[in-house]
Amino acid sequence: GVTTTPLVDTKDTSPEDHVEGEGTGQTLSPESLYLDQLSRRLTGIPLPTGVELATLSTVQDAYVRSGAHETTSFGTSSHLESKDAAEGYGRRSFLTFDLSSLARSIEQATLVLDCATTDSDGTVADLRAHAVEDDSWTEASVSWLTQPTLGAFLSRAQTGDMPAQVALDVTEHVRAEQAGDGLASLALIQDMDGSGLLARCSSREGAVPPTLEVELAPADVLPVVSVTGDSAGEGSSAEATIDGDL
Numbered sequence: 001g002v003t004t005t006p007l008v009d010t011k012d013t014s015p016e017d018h019v020e021g022e023g024t025g026q027t028l029s030p031e032s033l034y035l036d037q038l039s040r041r042l043t044g045i046p047l048p049t050g051v052e053l054a055t056l057s058t059v060q061d062a063y064v065r066s067g068a069h070e071t072t073s074f075g076t077s078s079h080l081e082s083k084d085a086a087e088g089y090g091r092r093s094f095l096t097f098d099l100s101s102l103a104r105s106i107e108q109a110t111l112v113l114d115c116a117t118t119d120s121d122g123t124v125a126d127l128r129a130h131a132v133e134d135d136s137w138t139e140a141s142v143s144w145l146t147q148p149t150l151g152a153f154l155s156r157a158q159t160g161d162m163p164a165q166v167a168l169d170v171t172e173h174v175r176a177e178q179a180g181d182g183l184a185s186l187a188l189i190q191d192m193d194g195s196g197l198l199a200r201c202s203s204r205e206g207a208v209p210p211t212l213e214v215e216l217a218p219a220d221v222l223p224v225v226s227v228t229g230d231s232a233g234e235g236s237s238a239e240a241t242i243d244g245d246l
Helices: 033-043 171-179 238-242
Strands: 052-065 079-082 091-098 106-117 125-132 153-159 164-169 183-189 199-202 211-216
Touching: 033 238, 052 079, 079 183, 106 125, 106 153, 106 171, 106 183, 125 164, 125 199, 153 164, 171 183
Parallel strands: none
Antiparallel strands: 052 091, 052 211, 079 091, 079 199, 091 183, 106 164, 106 199, 106 211, 125 153, 125 183
């Protein structure tokens, strides 16, 4: 967290401190210079290199629509649409990601989309990510009538009237699917008692395809097996470098 507003009225740096990289601390490697140096001095081992991100593209995505379009597949559309509205206007979207290329376990998984609210009744739309356990649906045939069952709610975000990046935390489901069949299907819906606004996101056929940004667990660090040195003076023997006593 970063605080830029002074907390006291005496000595401060009014009007506002300069902030660079706010919210991106987890992408630093190492995350803490102090902890990295301490680890090197006590064990001879640097901290793990920190965050390693993998970016996955969808292997399929589509939206479905109720009413007169309930048998239509929109798998080739350039958009994914979601709207909780009256019969004929309701929409839901589905995506699948293949996790088999990930060599290490998942620390965090974030669904990143380029979305906007495109509705004459308002500018802010709700967007919710749900787990989908059934990976057998296909973008070529999925429709409102054949859509897979929704699973657990994962996270929510809002879209505005201008296209912008939307990030949804889907870690819990993606972790479980990595340990399972290696395919993670997700749904984008609204839950607005029929009063939702149309949220439209770019699909994999669109200008800004959806991605799954995955933070991988650190690689295993090799332990120190032995230490040698050319001096055995008091307090400066080779073993003293790794005894944890500064």
